[in-house]
Amino acid sequence: MDVAEIPAVPEWLPEHLQAAGIESLYPPQAEAVEAGVTEGENLVASIPTASGKTLIAELAMLASVARGGKALYIVPLRALASEKHAEFEQFEQYGLDVGVSTGNYESEGGWLAGKDVIVATSEKVDSLVRNGAPWLEELTCVVADEVHLVDDGERGPTLEVTLAKLRRITADLQTVALSATIGNAGQLADWLDAELLDSDWRPIDLKKGVHYGQALHLEDGSQRELRVRDGEKQTAAIVRDTLEPDRDEDGTIREDGGSSLVFVNSRRNAEAAAGRLAGVVEEFLDAEEREALADVAAEIRDVSDTETSDDLADAVEGGAAFHHAGLSRGHRELVEDAFRDRLIKVVSATPTLAAGVNTPSRRVIVRDWRRYDGTAGGMTPLSVLEVHQMMGRAGRPGRDPYGEAVLTASSHDELDELFERYVWAEPEPVRSKLAAEPALRTHVLATVASGFASTREGLLEFLEATLYATQTDGRDRLEEVTDEVIAYLERNGFLTRDEGLTATNLGHTVSRLYLDPMSAAEIIDGLEAADDRPTVLGLYQLVARTPDMYELYLRSGEDEEYTMLAYEREEEFLGPMPSEFEDERFDDWLSALKTARLLEDWASELDEDEITDRYGIGPGDIRGKVEAASWLLGAAESLGGELGLEWTPAIRQARTRVEDGVREELLDLVSVRGVGRKRARRLYDAGIDDRAALREADKSAVLAALRGRRSTAETILENVGHRDPSMDGVEPDPEAAPTDGGSTDSDASSAGTKTDDQASLGDF
Secondary structure: OEHHHOOOOOOOHHHHHHHOOOOEOOHHHHHHHHOOHHHOOOEEEEOOOOOOHHHHHHHHHHHHHHOOOEEEEEEOOHHHHHHHHHHHHHHHHHOOOEEEEOOOOOOOOHHHHHOOEEEEEHHHHHHHHHOOOHHHHHEEEEEEOOHHHHHOOOOHHHHHHHHHHHHHHOOOOEEEEEEOOOOOHHHHHHHOOOEEEEOOOOOOOEEEEEEEOOEEEEOOOOEEEOOOOOOOOHHHHHHHHHHOOEEOOOOOEEEOOOOEEEEOOOHHHHHHHHHHHHHHHHHHOOHHHHHHHHHHHHHHHHHOOOHHHHHHHHHHHOOEEEEOOOOOHHHHHHHHHHHHOOOOOEEEEOHHHHOOOOOOEOEEEEOOOEEEEOOOOEEEEOOHHHHHHHHOOEOOOOOOOOEEEEEEOOOHHHHHHHHHHHHOOOOOOOOOOOOOHHHHHHHHHHHHHOOOOOOHHHHHHHHOOOHHHHHOOOOHHHHHHHHHHHHHHHHOOOEEOOOOOEEOHHHHHHHHOOOOHHHHHHHHHHHHOOOOOOOHHHHHHHHHOOOOOOOOOOOOOHHHHHHHHHHHOHHHOOOOOOOOOOHHHHHHHHHHHHHHHHHHHHHOOOOHHHHHHHHOOOHHHHHHHHHHHHHHHHHHHHHHHHHOOOOHHHHHHHHHHHHHOOOHHHOOHHHOOOOOHHHHHHHHHOOOOOHHHHHOOOHHHHHHHOOOOHHHHHHHHHHHOOOOOOOOOOOOOHHHOOOOOOOOOOHHHOOOOOOOOOHHHOOO
């Protein structure tokens, strides 16, 4: 279909597409148009990665806006939200207003009312529904990207319930659901009253196979020699082969070498693999690439003063990198950008990178197809859906002649097993996880509090509009779990059943705060148990033991250390400590204590590298814990105020300290924009102890404390209201110079940098 023939889209769109080199639609895109996607029809599109899903979404949204409507694009990850927002901003030249929102779960997002296209995570959209954002009634089109994640035990119920609520709010809402891998796409289409587009068409070939011995065995039955040298790892041989240019028989280069994406099962394996593979890549780098990689490595080192940052930078200098959730956002963005630019030639990653972020490569290598599962007590195979998501990263149209996805086998039996299990297999059916009590606990309260149901029957009627009801015969299981949840919510004072179902004031607050009701109950019980002003450790341990905080696990031998710490500081805990003989409860208590001590260390200004070393984590983990603690302490402050408790000032201070990573005496200084934990400490040590002192400070002392960075000093003095912030002619005062060695001055890289996101609800 020629782009000029697409019906019901804005007049400027065909010319815009042609300017981008798109003269005609891919077959799946043409099928979507024929199914009415530009004319308001619901659609479930199950098509491979790189086959044009995003353009299908854009056609639906732009056509909807052209009719006077408003479009919403729902994504599972904050990183993906930023990526899609940047992509959709191209349409602002035609008068559209594009917005993105991924955090601040207590807001109704009023500023989004004027936007034509809004990108948001499913958790953010759920919170907007709970907070009664009036502009949701103006929506005419919603796109759910990566819709197969309704199968995810943590995120799935939120996406499922949110789609059901949006469809209830706006009866004529167009729903477009996208995925590369849905085993039961027809069932999702039935749930959403949608046309089904199920295609395996790709713009370039994806070849799947298994490497074993000295050959690559492909799904069509062919084989190709791919030798492993003596002493060489199998993965290294495949990466080397990918980097080698394709040559004709006379030696002429037919196609340049490509990049590789290697999936492994743990962070440690990802880091180790990157270090080894850098040695493979280095010989393929030219002088210009080495220079550019050195610049990227320097930027990576500036992000944080940690061993993880140094290890990543070392690998990047050799043209390789690793990618996992322990990296900070700055690390991940630098790696992703350099990999997309084909500057970094190979990335070893945990499966998080397969979840939708745009990082295609010539070849995908699934090295580890098993991972540790604590519930199973050992290694278990990955699902077909997960492996196919990884494989879909292979091949970028316009850059690669083909994509190739390779699993690795160490025996002939394993070769046969991998073909049967993954290469020739279809993805598993997507199954709703809504009936699990933790999911229903949250969504039942929110459904009642936001007015979607006021009786038990009304609640069950709403739940019957979910995927779970579509996939389940009869109401027995749903009724049973729903009744258990209603009883729990009533018992904890969040609901009443006097005349139908009504959320109490406390229940409304819990729903608005986007808390798991069990987290709220734990926080309330803890605050009510306090006999004296809580300490920061007591407050951090309280929020760390809620279901909304992912606790640090106890490493081998740590139980004794934290048991001793628990008894030493028992008086600080909010609520009774369980007995050592209650094994599971006591272990959970100690895990929460370990998490709390990390937060206390951060709020006591312990260096980031010391924290990562002490707790065996990455800088991204610190960031996640800090953001989750800040959000939960903010919720605790609101709950304390709702109940009239007297500890809100202590909670507020504990929250601010963990947000900024500082001791109490620096709180006023870090409130100045541009002054983070390191700069605040240097200013304080130079005798500048608060905003007022900074406003009147001698400029030579400020310049010295800020390591002679003139532009930084001018900006900070301007922000605090100094009468003359200019540093022209000012020399640093040697007596005010900091004595903390050569650590970075980049406060923007610290884990406590404020953002509008809560990590516990964001990235995988």
